[in-house]
Amino acid sequence: IIMPHIPGKEEYNFPCSLLFNGGENSIRYLYIAMCAFRPTAGLGCWTKLTRLLLSNVWIADDELEGLLSNCTAIQHLELKNCSEIVFLKIPLLECLTFLRVSLCINLQVIESDAPNLSTFCLFGGLVSILFGSDVKNIEVSCLKFGPPNIVRFARTELLSGAPDVERLVITSPNEMESTPMLSSKFLHLKYLHISLIANEAISPAYDYLSLVSFIEASPCLETFIFE
Secondary structure, eight states: OOOOTTSSOOOOEOOOOGTTSSOOOGOOOEEEEEEOOOOTTTSSOOSSOOOEEEEEOOOOOOHHHHHHHTTTTOOOOEEESSOOOOEEEEEEOOTTTEEEEOOTTTTTTTEETTOOOOEEEEESSSOOOSSSSSOEEEEOOOOSOSSSOOOHHHHHHGGGOOOOEEEEEEESSOOOOOOOOSOOOOTTTOEEEEEOOOOSSTTTTGGGGGGHHHTTTTTTEEEEEEO
């Protein structure tokens, strides 16, 4: 469902009742874009929905949490350019294994109670994360003119919310501060790939050897790629 955007006009408020009119139990894949989506309590459950993508959708924190609570079979969730979301709360979804969050400019916190979430991809700004599951794969990347120090953020904050990660991919266009040496360990990290994609944006004072902080903190590391 993609609604055309008309400059100067208010976003189209999609009537959620159309999706909860007896057919919700047959929907397995849903892509909604370019509209406001305001689900309310009591609309029903998507018991067969396994994949949900929201792109340029206006939906509030509580509306999204309520919607997800009724998607008991969901396996794959993607959110892109959902600018109203500040606190993303993923409820206890047994089937959810994949989460991708892209360019949600006001997002500050992601908290997940999904016990089987295994892959998390973050593209855009820096956020605090708290995962109650054993997330194994994390990918973090940023726009060329996005916030700096993605690598430092991954070392100091990101992995503290997902200590069991085994595979970490970081793409950073702008590193201004070196990676600190810390006592915290990533006991399960086996694969680490760090890409600095815009040399002109890397501070001349940046100490590339500070990346040793990741290596010393990862006793099970098998593969390290730096480019």
